[in-house]
Amino acid sequence: MVNFNGELLFEEKVKLSIENRGFKYGDSIFETIKVVNQKVVFWEDHYFRLMASMRMLRMKIPMKFTLEFLEQEILKTVAVQDQSSSFRVRLNVFRKDGGLYTPLTNEINYLIDVKANTYQIKKNYKIDVFKDFYNYSGLLSTIKTNNRMLNTLASIYAKENNLDNCILINENKGVVEVTNGNIFIVKNTVVKTPALTEGCIKGVVRNKVIEILQKNQDYTLEETSISPFEIQKADEVFITNAIIGIQPVSNYKKKVFTTKLSERISSNLKILEVTTA
Structure with a gap:
């Protein structure tokens, strides 16, 4: 019903x-x-x-x-x-x-x-960039409207190419998000996620992960513009949304990522789900 x-x-x-x-x-x-x-x-x-x-x-x-x-x-x-x-x-x-x-x-x-909710975290999770159309930067793109044509086309592209997800980019060729959530990349002790001005959804779990990282003195968080080339150089990449929590990415093109930080944050997030629900 x-x-x-x-x-x-x-x-x-x-x-x-x-x-x-x-x-x-x-x-x-x-x-x-x-x-x-x-x-x-x-x-x-x-x-x-x-x-x-x-x-x-x-x-x-x-x-x-x-x-x-x-x-x-x-x-x-x-x-x-x-x-x-x-x-x-x-x-x-x-x-x-x-x-x-x-x-x-x-x-x-x-x-x-x-x-x-039947979603299960996937161990092998492959992504790539969707380049056919752009997710234009600006505040209107941060709102979850029903206009999801770009996400639909990128999801079809992912299915046709045996991918689990696609990265959306803006008119400046900067990383925005993936089809169903926000994205974080990790290099050494720096964690980056696209700034809201890049056009990404103002994700609820994105904000929770930012809060967790800001309290962790071992890592520095940056909300900034990210080039797709940075993803290939990253140590770790993970996706966030309200249903899956955190989905680690295992592969981007030929690059294979670790999942150390995403697993730690996922544990912290599950605690928050229980204590703040």
Whole structure:
């Protein structure tokens, strides 16, 4: 079952109009959230990112959209699913129907879709650069809108070339992120991740990893521009997102990476998931 504006419905009963603005214009944003043992992981971070995104896109935030209200709506939807200890939740917010490029209203609808989380960390994980199109830098690219055509094309490219993921680059040929998350590279004691100004999503787990690294005196963290050539010279590369946590990368072209730091951070992240859920 799914949650449409607070009402629990079987998927086949949900009626979205052909005037749906998420469908016609990509006028929609979403959060992908992990729920483990009836606890919403890093919920405050997701909530405040959602609120900031709605404000930036001039969506009208309903008075009832409090931290507590949306958390209960998520848990209400999780409670009617088949039994599982871990779930992948997609909270979609989209402007109400009507208008062309200019909407008739800034009021919104919301939809909560829940699936069992079956992702397993992969031991052999290969990536490469997707060069056909760019992820343009700028603040709008940091928001999780429904316009994911670049991610879709890069994912198809990855599948066609027996890769697990692709690196997206911006108009300056700088590394931005991968198709489904943020990216970190490690060289000696320096850890780099693309700055938000490069166009990467302001990832919740990205922020948690940054916090972990800033407390570790053995490593220096840099949010900066990264050339794809730096990846080939790196000792270690890993990917982050809300569902997988940390996925170490084993191969980039002919380069083979270690996984020492990513395994350490993954352990720290799991502790945070439990203590801050």
